[in-house]
Amino acid sequence: MTTPARSRSTRPLRPKGQGQWALGHLEPLNPNERMKKDQDGLAVRDRILNHYPYTGFAGIDPQDLRGRFRWWGLYTQRKEGIDGGKTAILEPEELDAPFFMQRIRLDGGQLTSDQLRVIAGISTRFGRDVADVTDRQNIQLHWIRIEDVPAIWAALEGAGMTTAEACGDTPRVILGCPLAGVDGDEIIDATPAIEETVQRYVGDTSLSNLPRKFKSAISGCADQCTLHEINDIAFVGAVHPEFGAGYDLWVGGGLSTNPKLGVRLGTFVAADRVAEVWYAVASLFRDYGYRRMRTRARLKFLVADMGPEWVRTTLEKEYLTAPLPDGPPPPPPRNEGRDHIGIHQQSDGRLAVGFAPRAGRLSGTTLTAVADLADRFAAGRIRATTTQKLVILDVDPAGADQLTAELAALDLVVRPSVFRRGTMACTGIEFCKLAIVETKAKAGALIDELERRLPDFDEPIGIHVNGCPNACARFQVADIGLKGSLVPDESGEMVEGFQLHLGGHLGVRSRLGRKSRGLKVTSAGVADYVDGLLRAYSDGRDEGESFADWVERADESVLAAPADRAGAVAPAEPEPEPASGASGAV
Template structure:
């Protein structure tokens, strides 16, 4: 029996907190909503997408640009359509952060590309991992980063090499299709799907169906902006901050299925996803997913790029209208009401040794802020094969997992990967610090992130070695305001800026946000009025605040709870 959404079900939905999305004022201007007949392109991105499907640029890359070189690429392809195939120009070396917002795109562009390899669900075989490693070593100057979207990101890619890179990736079932662009991006899935002891349903078939049927499909390759998805039985894919999420839950009448959340996202205006109060069985996930994507395609705001995310439409409509439109216009049937999926109290990062449902083990390892290399990935593949393990997986928290490890081979694996700098028992600082790409490669960044975060981890491991906190502290470091490293949902979120130091000099630094977290009571971190810290003074600041937390927090109290009641003087 199907019923309408209950008020009680909707009342449990996570909602935007202080500093989140603002609803729009009604006016007579077009917002570029296709469903309302507003088809005229209202900005240049919409213009070049209307000229042709951006996916069509692949032919030009293979037949023209790879042969004629970087200078043959026109701007709309270079900074626009290339994204549909996972390619962004990277930042030209030597440009400081103070120039990020002042230089024209062609002045910021290097002649090399960042490339994202799409890994839906996060799991790869050792054969696939060796191909990624080989591409990194041969074409990417040995660069490789594990991103918080379960992708592998390479740098220094020459357009002349792109066709050969695609050939190698696609020969083992990998691709860069729609890894970037105004499209459905990589689908987050539990890195231990099908293996975890507490998993009731493995959602991998739904992820594979969506990838097979809809990724690269012109029907949904022109969305207002990017669209992010998470599908997992467990709460290990940050469902609160995706455009659409399906999280495992037991229905009292229908059994195991998935709770449906929509409209999450961070960046410059953060919003937690809201529940639609619907229960979705595994076999219906692709259909419901497509319906939500099409709502975004048809009703999403295309006039202003900074408002062209689903979260703005959801904030304006509310959960009830979103569900009503989904049911009436796209599914043509009612969804089943269902209970809320319950978030865990702590982050699920899978680091350490864990028993699988089949009696084998999976082991989670922590690189420092996701930075690895082609050499490291190749050595991981070798180690996995030597110990007779299964696959390698990447997590949305920049971690690496090895699955199907025999209990008597765990120590051998831990030793082998430990020698590569991958730790199964990392310090709390190494385990709980994330960083985006930063000024090293990103054209939007203002400050360094990867190296500064790496140095910070080492400093905290030394200076706080004898300090015990009631609860682990998370630190997320971002190079600009776009929150690729999720600064609003960290205990200590650091947003890159140019700041003024004590000598009156303009130097790299960070705006501080404190007390953000996800889970069953999600909150956005709060800013201290006017408080910023220089990059050089970051270690002193974190040591000071964490020490205050260790000294004055109650037993078991989280940093978020403590910082909410602490005075600005203690937190500054």
């Protein structure tokens, strides 16, 4: 464990007694802190490689299994057949299946075709041909056995990839724009800043014991696609009138059960200082972050309590080599969609082709086919997005139509419906021990049903399906956020369902979704509810009014019972179009 810095703050923290190292509160105050004090999470690597493959799952120490394994991207998988009503009742060992989810960190979402083939091969050989692209640009595999982890890591590391600090109380993957370096409208190419930060600090034991996870984004994207508003730290492309292109610094964003939007520090960060400033903020979080109660251990709580002025002052006085100049805010996003789906011209005249799986669910077999297409039609560069999508860079314009058709044959849609484009889903009860409801199949079925019922609906709409309150699918900032819970059906029996969060939005006017404690829907009734809600919006909106703006002013009664409108207009039977996204399995 790194020796904490002495307190040199110019202002006493409040509230006190929160386990902050910088104030001398060194005694671990919860089980996770005791586990980390016993041994650093990164130190479990040797046991994973050289001990546990021989003992098998039953021989894994519980502190390693449900603690330190996360420092290397391994989470225990949910045992099959356990319903959501038992999620919060059973002990962890009762929920564990003898398999793991393996998260592969892809900083900036960057992949080569050869790397994607390696991931695909691991999925087909060791993971029952399942792979998920996440909304943090990672790829996750499932059904992984401890006996196979050494071979998996050898394959990944041999291809230049890692699972280090993909989970745990560490600096997680750094988000970056998938079009970095090729988008002619970008403010600055953040690739060098991401690479320097990763090279210097991922795996650094000075940051491997943070109070909680630390989520980062570094991007000069004109669309602001890395969602700086909900990261612990974000560098957002901005142009200083004196110093030119660089970054505006944001801190303290995060969702989960107590969502908060990030705040600007009002500083300008030059490109050559990004890694230094990133490390300074992470170190401040390490030293001053709350460690007594795990539910308040994220940076967002410290920022909310102390304010951005204290954060900036403390950074400059205690952690940085020189103060940061004041800086302008970033310009508004070019595109509120922020997803890079479709065909976009690169600055060199080639094309970036972004396409949508179904709520991030893929297979190793499909990923192999994508890698082959990236070699046939482009230069073998592939990027993951923050909306569970993929992009192939450097496509020859002459081959774009053929590539689009071949992707469509894989149920990967370049010109998706608004429903395919805007729907995301977390892992859900299929694999996650925290989940209450199923998500991936529900999201896929919802896409199909909405495309059938509302074929002419073309307004951008985000529908995020989350299996529990922890917001892995960002339900609080979606137009329609579905938070998994148990709800009563018509007979009063508790069944799978969702609490509704409506009108969330990130962009020019960011805000969290509107919620009402009683606004819930059964899983079986989701399609009717969303259908009716979108019809109510279409009928009641002002010209040019977005869904989020309409929800903000809509009467509660309209939001509470829109299912009455479902099917009010008989849906036409549209002719299937190429790349419509209306077919295929989850």
